[in-house]
Amino acid sequence: MASSALIETWSLYAVGSVIILSRMFVRWRMIGFRGFKPDDYIIVLSWATYTVMTVAAHIVGGLGDLHALTLEQRKNLTDEEAASYIYGTQWFCAGVATYVLFIWTLKFNMLFLYQRVVRGLWVEKFIKPVMVMLGVTLVAIFLILFCACRPYSRMWVVYPDQGSICKPQSVLNMIPALVMNIITDVCIMAIPAPVVLPLQTTIWKRVGLLVLFGAGLFIMIAAILRVTMVLVEKNGATAAIWSCREDFVAIVVGQAILIRPMFSSNFWSGNYGSHNKGYKSSGPSKNSANLGASFEMGAKRSKKDPFSVTAALASVNGDGDSTEDIINHSSGRNFHTIYVESAERRDRNYERI
Numbered sequence: 001m002a003s004s005a006l007i008e009t010w011s012l013y014a015v016g017s018v019i020i021l022s023r024m025f026v027r028w029r030m031i032g033f034r035g036f037k038p039d040d041y042i043i044v045l046s047w048a049t050y051t052v053m054t055v056a057a058h059i060v061g062g063l064g065d066l067h068a069l070t071l072e073q074r075k076n077l078t079d080e081e082a083a084s085y086i087y088g089t090q091w092f093c094a095g096v097a098t099y100v101l102f103i104w105t106l107k108f109n110m111l112f113l114y115q116r117v118v119r120g121l122w123v124e125k126f127i128k129p130v131m132v133m134l135g136v137t138l139v140a141i142f143l144i145l146f147c148a149c150r151p152y153s154r155m156w157v158v159y160p161d162q163g164s165i166c167k168p169q170s171v172l173n174m175i176p177a178l179v180m181n182i183i184t185d186v187c188i189m190a191i192p193a194p195v196v197l198p199l200q201t202t203i204w205k206r207v208g209l210l211v212l213f214g215a216g217l218f219i220m221i222a223a224i225l226r227v228t229m230v231l232v233e234k235n236g237a238t239a240a241i242w243s244c245r246e247d248f249v250a251i252v253v254g255q256a257i258l259i260r261p262m263f264s265s266n267f268w269s270g271n272y273g274s275h276n277k278g279y280k281s282s283g284p285s286k287n288s289a290n291l292g293a294s295f296e297m298g299a300k301r302s303k304k305d306p307f308s309v310t311a312a313l314a315s316v317n318g319d320g321d322s323t324e325d326i327i328n329h330s331s332g333r334n335f336h337t338i339y340v341e342s343a344e345r346r347d348r349n350y351e352r353i
Helices: 004-031 038-063 071-075 079-117 122-147 152-156 171-190 203-231 236-263 265-269 288-300 309-317 335-352
Strands: none
Touching: 004 038, 004 236, 004 265, 038 079, 038 236, 079 122, 079 152, 079 171, 079 236, 122 171, 171 203, 203 236, 236 265
């Protein structure tokens, strides 16, 4: 009989996989494989590591790991029992490494999406520095994981004890990773905040935005709880469940905007995205004709990536509302001007290609 923890683990994996596959399907239908961007490939790596991590959780949950035993218990293990625990510990180490890789690939996935979503806005300049930060922190975490205990095989030595550093749930392995995880999460959430928070829209859509940002906070809280349960409460099983929950919410937060088109009738009729059919001007503007021409030009190009600034922000506000209506104009420049300028740059690049 499967335990409740095992059922929850695989249930979260199944739903998370459906969300990732749906995201890939939406992107394929809207822009085709030739139009894929870096985040469309990174999500495949995320899914692969998510799968390995879930398998690791299943195996460790069934076999256990050496470091959950006392030294006396490890000393008295038979060869067969020791082999089982060694195998479980090896998968535990694999689970820790794939957990880090999974979370960081989702972070990169989000930043590459931001490059399209906020293109032409002032917050765009923060994306590349945060990407560099992600790369540095990922390398630092893996150096700690695989270089602190040398040789690495000491992680699964049964007896004698190899010391506090040679176990996957050591303070050295968990605290630096937690700190870098939270710092990078805060930086990533801060990039779109100045653009998204001033949106003027309905109460329900504001609630939706709050839920998305609240989910980001949940991810950070879950990461803290996971480390606390391992280091303070010595409760690895509960920590593993919170890790699975954190991973699932991270998938939802990162892919929500990309699977939203599936819930539009225009998506299934093949008319979603390129026209922005529901766009309407909030009033006369000398840029309106240029904006309309830009949309028309985009419609003539087959399967052009719809996740520009206008498309992404309008998807939050709804198909029937003007993006100009939902942007706070107190920042100075008219959003039409920003969008047209960025569209012209994309058009020139397109012609060069």
